[in-house]
Amino acid sequence: xxxxxxxxxxRDVTEIKVDPATSELRTAGVPERxxxxxxxxxxxxxxxxxxxxxxxxxxxxxxxxxxxxxxDVLAMGVDEVVLIEDPFDGEAxxxxxxxxxxxxxxxxxxxxxxxxGFASDDGYSFQVGPRLAERLRxxxxxxxxxxxxxxxGLRVEQNLDDRMQTVTAPLPALVSIDEEAFPPRRTxxxxxxxxxxxxxNVWGIETELGLSRADLESSARIADTRLTGxxxxxxxxxxxxxxxxxxxxxxxxxxxxxxxxxxxA
Amino acid sequence: xxxxxxxxxxxxxxxxxxxxxxxxxxxxxxGGDVALLAPTGxxxxxxxxxxxxxxxxxxxxxxxxAALLAAAVSQTEPALVLVGATKLGLQVAPRLAERIGxxxxAWATGFTLEAGTGAVAARCSLYSGGALAYHQFKPGRVxxxxxxxxxxxxxxxxxxxxxxxxxxxxxxxxxxxxxxxGVRPKATSAARLEEAHAVIDIGQGVKAEEDLALIxxxxxxxxxxxxxxxxxxxxRDWFPEWLGLSGKKVAPELSLLIGVSGAIQHxxxxxxxxxxxxxxxxxxxxxxAQADVGVVADLYAFLPVLVxxxxxRGMRPAWQ
Numbered sequence: 001x002x003x004x005x006x007x008x009x010x011r012d013v014t015e016i017k018v019d020p021a022t023s024e025l026r027t028a029g030v031p032e033r034x035x036x037x038x039x040x041x042x043x044x045x046x047x048x049x050x051x052x053x054x055x056x057x058x059x060x061x062x063x064x065x066x067x068x069x070x071x072d073v074l075a076m077g078v079d080e081v082v083l084i085e086d087p088f089d090g091e092a093x094x095x096x097x098x099x100x101x102x103x104x105x106x107x108x109x110x111x112x113x114x115x116x117g118f119a120s121d122d123g124y125s126f127q128v129g130p131r132l133a134e135r136l137r138x139x140x141x142x143x144x145x146x147x148x149x150x151x152x153g154l155r156v157e158q159n160l161d162d163r164m165q166t167v168t169a170p171l172p173a174l175v176s177i178d179e180e181a182f183p184p185r186r187t188x189x190x191x192x193x194x195x196x197x198x199x200x201n202v203w204g205i206e207t208e209l210g211l212s213r214a215d216l217e218s219s220a221r222i223a224d225t226r227l228t229g230x231x232x233x234x235x236x237x238x239x240x241x242x243x244x245x246x247x248x249x250x251x252x253x254x255x256x257x258x259x260x261x262x263x264x265a
Numbered sequence: 266x267x268x269x270x271x272x273x274x275x276x277x278x279x280x281x282x283x284x285x286x287x288x289x290x291x292x293x294x295x296g297g298d299v300a301l302l303a304p305t306g307x308x309x310x311x312x313x314x315x316x317x318x319x320x321x322x323x324x325x326x327x328x329x330x331a332a333l334l335a336a337a338v339s340q341t342e343p344a345l346v347l348v349g350a351t352k353l354g355l356q357v358a359p360r361l362a363e364r365i366g367x368x369x370x371a372w373a374t375g376f377t378l379e380a381g382t383g384a385v386a387a388r389c390s391l392y393s394g395g396a397l398a399y400h401q402f403k404p405g406r407v408x409x410x411x412x413x414x415x416x417x418x419x420x421x422x423x424x425x426x427x428x429x430x431x432x433x434x435x436x437x438x439x440x441x442x443x444x445x446x447g448v449r450p451k452a453t454s455a456a457r458l459e460e461a462h463a464v465i466d467i468g469q470g471v472k473a474e475e476d477l478a479l480i481x482x483x484x485x486x487x488x489x490x491x492x493x494x495x496x497x498x499x500x501r502d503w504f505p506e507w508l509g510l511s512g513k514k515v516a517p518e519l520s521l522l523i524g525v526s527g528a529i530q531h532x533x534x535x536x537x538x539x540x541x542x543x544x545x546x547x548x549x550x551x552x553x554a555q556a557d558v559g560v561v562a563d564l565y566a567f568l569p570v571l572v573x574x575x576x577x578r579g580m581r582p583a584w585q
Contacts, residue, residue, distance in 0.1 A: 013392040013529065014551075025396055095362075095369065124393050124510070125371035127359035130327070134363040139443045142327070142356055156443070159499075161352045166447035173443075179511060180499055221368030221407070226399040227391065234541060238553050240561035247560055248567065248574040251542065254558040256580065258540045260463075260519045261487075264579030 001054035001171075004105060005045035006116040006128070007073060009062035010035035011090075013122050018229025025229040032090070034060075034069055035121035039076075039184040041177050044147060045115045046077035046185070052149050054112070055079055059104045061086045061097060067200040074195035075187040081200040082108070087213055094123065096216050098131045103209040105136065112171040113154065118143055118178055129176035139169035143178040270383050271316075271341045275302040275334055275357070276349025277325070281413050285347045286314055288416035292378050300341045302334060302434070316341060317429045324438060326445075327356035332436035334361050340432075343406065344383035345376070350410035358410045367406040370398070374415045390415070393510050394533035414459075414514055452505040462584045463489035463519040466508055466535055469496055470524020470545060470564055474503055479568055480523060486575050487521065488582045494531045508534030518584065524564050527552030544568070 009032055017026045042058065049056040058073055058081045060066075070081045084100055086092070092100075105111050114136075119126045133140035141147075145164075146157035153170040159178045205211045237254065239247045255261040272289040276282040282304060289299045290313045300316035305325060318337050322329060334357065338346065348358040350372060362369035372390040374397070379385075385407040391398040458464060465484040471477075477491070484491055491504070492515070498507040506513055509531040516537035523544050525531065532555050535541065543556040546563045553559040560567060 011392075013395060016392055016395055018395070094359075098363070122392060124391075126355040127362075127369060127371060130356045130359040131363045133441075134331075134360050137441055139441050140327075140356070141443050143352060155446075159352075163451055164449040165445060167443035167445050169443040180496070221403055221405065222370070222400050223403045224401040227396050228399070229396050230394065232536075232555055234555060235557040236554055237558045238548075238561060239559065240548065244562060244567050244570040245574060247562060248571040249578075251558060251560055251571065252574060252578060252580055255519065255540070255542065258557065259583050260540050261575075261580045262583045264581075 001052050001112045002108070002110060003045050003048055003054045003056045003113045003115065004108060004111045005041050005056065005058050005078065006101060006114065007038040007041060007058050007060040007070075008035045008117070008120040008122075009033070009060050009066055009069065009090075010038070010121040010123075016229075018231055020231050023228045023231050025227050032062075032066070032069075034073060035117070037117040037119065037121055037177070037179070039073070040180070040182040041115050041117050042073045042076050042078060043184040044144070044175070044177050044182040047182070048113065048115070048147055048149070049077060057082055057108060059084065059101060059108075061100055063089070064202050067202065070200055071192065071195055072187065074198045074200075075191040076185060077191075078198070080198060083200055083202045084209070085202055085204055087205055092216075093220055093222050094125060094127050094131070095221060096219060098128055098135060099216060099219065100205060100209065100211070101128070102132060102135045103205075103211055104203065105132075107209065110172075112173075114138070114172075114174045116174070116176050118176045129174060133174050136172075136174065139173045141167055141169055141173060141175045144175050145178045145181040147175060269297050270345075270378055270380065271298040271300055271343040272378065273300045273302065273334070273337055273341055273343040273346045274348075275304075275330065275337075275346075275354075276351065277304050277330075277353055278349055278351065278413075279304055281349035281351070284413065284416060285349060285411060288376075288411070289345075289347060292376060294380075296380060297378075298341070300337065300343065301429075302330075302337050314429045317431045318434045319431065320434050322435065326438065326442045327353060327360060328438045328442040329436070330357045331360040331364060332438050333434050335364050336434050336436045338365055338406070345378055345385050346406070346408045347373075348408065348410045350412040350415070354410055358408050362408040365406060365408075367408045368400075368402040369408045370400050371410045372415070373409040373411045376409060376416075385409075390510075390533075393530045394536075395529050412514070458490055458492055458506075458508075458513055458515050461490035461515065461517050462582060463487045463521065464492050464508075464515050464517045464535065464538070465489040466492045466494070466520055466522045466525060467497065468494040468522070468525030468531070470526075471497070474501070476565070477503070479565070482572050483521070483523075483568055486572060486581075487519065488585055489519070489521065494525055494528075510534065518582075522552055522556065523568070525552055526550050527555050
């Protein structure tokens, strides 16, 4: 059995700041890394590998300079990373990213299970799993909190809006991991040393995937995107000290001034 | 449909479907058509809809809804398809976009549809609510998802009552959907958080379920409803629902956040509150930048004192 885990090389959104005067987003210098959600995807994939003895590769779209960022996922138990060198510098719309991932999965075929996050840390648009399922024509077991190999297929516990649901599907299949499911394992120094010997193979979209940049660009449906930051306009008054009674009174005064509390008539 | 643009709507939640209809009607003006794929088993009482599709299928899988919507798209040729951003809707909408070759964006908070050209532009929440993206789509069909309350159209926009054309849709799902072998409904909350004047919102700083008694004593004095961050619901199972980007959004007079760190994914759920107050023992917690007034203190020491002072001063909520 062969497993592929899709990992997003994501912006750390907690480091994105907004200029309060202009609402301009300050994205320069914001660190990029393997997403937190994607670490959980790798954990789910490694557990499935351990349960089945399958091979496990990671596919990621990233700049070639990011190769060292995948040491952690290799240490967790991934056999190999396929790094698709991103010609769009992280700016491609999801429809194009899905085409790149599809081409890489097809090149690695036979792939029995593809795992991805329910969303990415930065884009958070929930679209890669469902779109890949459409393009690959494979069943999608979405929002998985539990994955069990069963009868040559998979049984998955799904966390849906109003219910938990158990589903099964034959292979090949796609699984998306639910939020906060499969917290990643800690790795040891030994794991890290073993990971040093594992390959990170860089694939070009034209050389290895046989795609044309012009074709990909023409498949874009969004002509232009402009970003602005959301500016927080709060008073940000902070009360601290040792006298809890005085702080409680100050809080009550502040809430009274704001028209939330009123005194005895 | 010629020059008269159509917007097609679907959500499995009738209230959200109604919201989307309101927003679509407002964007179209009197000139265009609103088509609705009605949720299963729900009587269509929605005014200002021109075309209603119903289905007799009992299959409520994302694959089935995507197939039905694709059938509705080929009948109505809409410029825009609006889908409710629930966990189900967020599976259905990107599938549909891929299937019909449409543009797609999630978490819309506003959109425009140009009458002559049918060109769509959308404002969408990005970076978990920290930013807004303004997308101008290329000519052609567009699919958008919107969360409850995200598109701020009047709930009952004045509009002449229309007599909708009704038809029944069927669509084939071609054998790639998973098989459902078990369903366990989640508990639903009786609390109507959206209607609360005050929300007492607790996070992981509250350590044990027994401590809820302390929180409830504060809530009682402030006429507040209890709410929580996602881990307290999904990991600890203290509450059936949570506030945040992936949960509910509230806009009360007061949100008092207790032991909440201030992650943006959570703050999105309370940031429209009129006043935000916070108690956290970590002076560097992100929450203090998101609050009007913050108290740096151990909640277990501070809250009993706060309760005592509110009582001693005879304070009560302004709305009581």
